[in-house]
Amino acid sequence: MEFMSDISSGADIYRPSLFELIAQEKLQALIQPAAKYILSVYAQRYPRYLLRIVNRFDECYAVAMLLIERYYLKNYYASFAESFYGLKRIRLIQTKIDLPEATPDITLQKLRNSDIWRSLFFLVGIPYIKTKLDDLYEKVSENARARLLGSAFSRVHIEKQLNYKERVRRFIRNLFKILYPWLNALYHGSKLLYNFLYLYNKTRCYTPWLKLMGIEIRRMSAQDYFERRLNSSRNNLPTKTLFQATYYFLNFWNGVDVPPPEIIAPDPRGIPLPESPNVCPICTNLLTNTTALPSGYVFCYPCIFSYIEDYGRCPITLIKVDIDELRKVYWNIITIYNFFPIYHQFVPLQIEI
Known part of the structure; x- marks a missing residue:
């Protein structure tokens, strides 16, 4: 299974393996349930402050991740999980000539503001919408199973009493209950297909969303690490200045000629x-x-x-x-x-x- 190792191929050392990409995806998926569990535990101790957040957890989590992911995309050109694994996002440049290994960053371009917002939509918006659709499908399915307990006569009698709007709503719910499993299968099937294509080096994007955005994921180079360290030093300059000022002030305060107490x-x-x-x-x-x-x-x-x-x-x-x-x-x-x-x-x- 030589195609699973980018070391054996030696074609592009900056192309991450599928296992790295899946690992960062799993890390991103584990954050939400972990945060929800921790919040629910503390909500039992402090219900007055945290109960409202627990009841609107999906929205609060989406807003928090929107701020976090935007910070990482703007400063590190990667999502939180991708940055953790030393990956970055670049604009997908279609070239007919393969890049040599020694010059991996010739045609790489940094993300524009529009690329960042598209990435935020697929990183935060799509998971939020899918979570809501999953909850809605589970709710509709539970209601359908509950209605099965009633008699056929009662179901027909109830349907005759419904007005036009309620019948339309019921029709939409039934249609959603039928179509959503197929849409869900299409969602996961397209991701699986792109995973296999990426594994066999048939595409540069391991998900269809990256293909739609025109973005691919690469490993960070030594220059990227140097730039990140330089930017981090610049961003932390006010904090360092404040720390130094506090340090000198404490030295001055402690160095004042105060006589020792009498023996x-x-x-x-x-x-x-x-x-x-x-x-x-x-x-x-x-x-x-x-x-x-x-x-x-x-x-x-x-x-x-x-x-x-x-x-x-x-x-x-x-x-x-x-x-x-x-x-x-x-x-x-x-x-x-x-x-x-x-x-x-x-x-x-x-x-x-």
């Missing part, structure tokens, strides 16, 4: 400070599992935990301290601040337990 002096009634800053004031041994208090002094964790649990205060300054205010400090931070002349004084760089 809390030890209370004469508290535990005296040891001579070495590496010694715990409570156990008078080297600090282990160093822990800081809001007062700025450090102790061994077991020592200070037991002390605060019993007294609820700092043993040096005697200010009130709770267990949840203990802060563990890494030893390398402590060794840096050992150069300060204040014993066990700690600045606000701590790691919570």
